[in-house]
Amino acid sequence: MSAPRIVSVRTVDHGVVELPEPAWCVKVHRDDVYRADIHHQGVEQSAVVDVPGTGPVRFLTAFLSQYPFAEHGHRNVAVAVEIDGEHYEFDPAGLGDLAATLTAHALYTLLPLRARLQSLSEEL
Incomplete structure (x- = not known):
């Protein structure tokens, strides 16, 4: 080394x-x-x-x-x-919290909005 x-x-x-x-x-x-x-x-x-x-x-x-x-x-x-x-x-704990927040946002906000947008698009 x-x-x-x-x-x-x-x-x-x-x-x-x-x-x-x-x-x-x-x-x-x-x-x-x-x-x-x-x-x-x-x-x-x-x-x-x-x-x-x-x-x-x-x-x-x-x-x-x-x-x-x-x-x-x-x-x-x-x-x-x-x-x-x-x-x-x-720091490591804060970065873990950030990753958890981003994951939760993707799972519980963005993906449900995607599903809603898809259903609205199909209604047209």
């Missing part, structure tokens, strides 16, 4: 900061940021739906995320999910 890769980031408040780079991080680290804004980010993964007349639309983009020097929030690895144009970070 090899040692973790070390990256150097020039910060405006702490000079050059050297830190281990997680293997999952795909983001290029910018210089001249505040140390608290150093961000490790994994590969973005989105749900995609084909919208008639529009084509593929990406939504619920999710990725591994860590702010190792965060003053508030997640210093530990979390999953960031884009909802309404904002990114919200979830």
